[in-house]
Amino acid sequence: MPMKTPILLTAQEAEVIRALRKKGQISRMQISDITGWSKAKTSIEIRTLIDKGYLMEKDEGLSEGGRKPKLLKFNDQLGFIVGIDIGATSIDVLLADVFGNILQHVSEPGDVRQPPKTVLAQCIILVDQILKLQGCQGDQILGIGVGVPGPVDFSRGVLVAPPLMPDWENFPIRSFLKEAYPTAYVVVDNDVNIMALGEQRYGDAIGLDHFIFIKIGTGIGSGIISNGKIHRGSNGCAGDIGHICVDKQGPICRCGNRGCLEAMAAGPAITEKAIKAAQNGESELLLRFMKENEGIMTPELVSAACREGDEAALEIIRSSGQMIGDVLASLVNFFNPSHIFIAGGISNFGNHLLVAIKRAVLRRSLPLATTDLQINFSHIGAIAGNKGVIALVLEYLFVDEDKPFLSV
Template identity: 40%
Template sequence: MSMPPRDGLVGVLDAIRAGEGVTQPRLVQRLGLGRTVVAQRVAQLEAAGLVVQDGVAPSSGGRAPRLLRLRADAGLVAGADIGATGMAVGLADASGRVLAQAHEAANVADGPDAVLGRVEELVAQLLDGLAGAPPLWGIGVGVPGPVEYATSRPVAPPIMPGWDGYPIRERLSGRFAVPVWVDNDVNVLALGELRTNPAAAEAGDLLYLKIGTGIGAGLVSGGRVHRGVNGCAGDIGHVAVAEADSVICRCGNVGCLEAVAGGAALARDGRRLAESGGSPVMADILAATGELTAADVTTAAERGDPAARAMLGRAGRLVGGTLATLVSFYNPGLVVLGGGVVHAGDHVLAAIRESVYRRSLPLATRTLRIERSVMGEAAGLAGAVHLALDALFAPGRLARWLPVGSPAGRPELAADTESLPA
């Protein structure tokens, strides 16, 4: 798909959005456009209420140039980060700054009517709580399963019974009369990290790996999320590994990585060790609580339990082996690790790092950084917000709503496949 030329509004607006105040002369330098063209585009954006003057920059001779910035209070976007066992819903301004948010437990297996009904209630409550708020412009949603990005519909999601093919976009746009975009949770996490972590933005090419109940990866190439033709790029939890050739995965196949290294697998194997006497520490936890989670395995490892440490080390090595292949193939500058299993302790992180650096091509790891997410769970909500903002400001789409001043009341903008954000 060819991209529209960036000599118009989008190029100028993107440059203003990316900076903490830029000037017209700086825009001329950065974009390589003529002064007249830049002045015209800035005037259009000011007239539409998207850009405002915010003081002046130091003068280098002559009149001091105006500092320009995005008018963040021009509109709101809503984000919903729906996980397997909880959700975060928030409202953000046009710069992506979250103004209000709500977090609560939720079971995605309850189905779309129950879960999305609650999302609608929370968005409405948050809107009511912002006195004099600008109009809602759009909604971004992350869900824990594969999504066909063009239609915003889940496709055979393993842990989302009742969601297959469900029209999430149509439901939410019908309720709020705004365009809606939906993506899988790991892409949303990767986008949130990209937009809020300076190191991720600087890298441009990064891989976000989430190790939670399952395992998935989000790819960012040249500063843009790479989704693939159907939206399932990065679904590494279901690649085959020899160590899992006899283990049935929740997807129905045998031998998947997440079936032996994901959070659900750690909980399963930990319980087996606790019940068989292979881990007195995990046996004590099981006796006290009646269940055993992946976080409990990490707790046992922190207490010095050899069996728990061995489990986490093995999981890290298995994930690291698959990740090493991706690093050699994709050559990212940064790998960000997130999800409950990674954030619960250092054992998995250390094993992943050792495996990647040992098994990847030397050139691919020469400048590679492997770091835990600085955002943690907050990356999901941030990513959902920016999912909507990036789509609203995409080439072609911005030109469609700018003349009328707002995308509010135009849900059909989301179905514009000619200008899908990369």
């Protein structure tokens, strides 16, 4: 069925969908309780949603005697959801049903520094591939979620001054994909926001309303969930913590400023410090590892040296952890999250990094803010983006017609 997308709902319909999304399936009585509608009004609203093809009835409710109440759920014939998770060096494409169950997944190397048309054409080939695997057509796609490693103006769906992918500046990702899949609603967001969503929907953050998801790799960024929703701020760049200044005299960051957290503590900074430690005689182990790796230092080698107990490598990691922890402490005081989840390549450093981060946060945060605070690695870190890009579509597929960029 060709569908106007996103699926625009009246405020009342949005209320039913919101309740349904929280519970998965729901009875008429529950809808009436949640919305405060009369029995008659509830029936009318539900009928409309069923007629429009969004909901269906299901005969599995429990009842104390008498006829079993009919439960309502999303219509599983509504269509499919596609997720495109574009990383710096890889592309993952996923197909899911309207409940968010992932049905197909394909992945291949990519290079985000290439022009957007080239990368998105590669994405379209992969989408066609998963449609074929599932035996369905492009017009059955309800929504496409796209995750990109750069700052996104969410309401326009474009990247703004993306350091990793300068050619993508203001490129109309949505209309490019809509040309290939005209019935699909396309949502674009940055990679860490979608990882936070993935954690909230599929990971350890299910049911959590206030948390920070931080990705530490080549760069450092965070996704903020506040009151159960992603907090994007007024232009979409909330959570870009990698460019908080740690040292005004520090090295120049790729953003052009000096001493940003990212320039001081992320992967390249770790590698650079390790090269110095190897060359100035501080660490024979790092020097040996580097020589064995054709003279190239990598964060993985620093991690391996940490596991061997190399003091110089440990100090590099402790120092990164401390700087990240100091910044997080300010965020904890400011935002009071219940949890911080850490993911990204550098999180493979394990406990040494985690302990240093925790120590700095506890030392510098207000006691009340850390009473229940938990800081841990994300268990789904490696696939949080894949999961999150599906969650992103589900979050924005049904929208209140008066507030198209607020999820219901």
